[in-house]
Amino acid sequence: MTAAPPAAAREADLVRVTLEGESLTRLSPVLEADRAQAVADLLAENRFVPQGAPRKPLALRLSIQEGRLVFDIRHDDDTPLTAIVLALGPFRRLIKDYQMLVDSHILAVQEGREDRIQAIDMGRRGLHNEGAELMMTRLQGKVAIDFATARRLFTLICVLHQRIG
Secondary structure (H helix, E strand, C coil): CEECCCCCCCCCEEEEEEEECHHHHHCCHHHHHHHHHHHHHHHHCCCEEECCCCCCEEEEEEEEECCEEEEEEEECCCCEEEEEEEECHHHHHHHHHHHHHHHHHHHHHHHCCHHHHHHHHHHHHHHHHHHHHHHHHHHCCCEEECHHHHHHHHHHHHHHHCCCC
């Protein structure tokens, strides 16, 4: 799934984000909404500068391959720039917790429990913050990112990791 850049051409950072993997064809409506929002927010505003690379428009292909998170970073014309591969292990607990919160949110919405929905949303925000901090730590020295970009990337990792049975 690919998202195109906003109408106004950008001069730096991510202008295209592609998520690759079979799990994307089987997303729940909630996860699909999370994916779409994270990609739209990334394209609207982000800071993503690979170490040693000039700050210019980039495309990101994000995937999970053999239990590893792969950042395939390219120039905006799709010419490969670099690939960063991270172990997924440090993210697994957070990803599992994220899925539990998504499932709880769906149930709370079905039951019409507004107080429960608000509590779950607060938990999701905290989980996203923890995921963003881990993302920034894991990419330190490889890619300069800001906190908002890290939060959105964490959401995309969670989406990539999910499989609907």
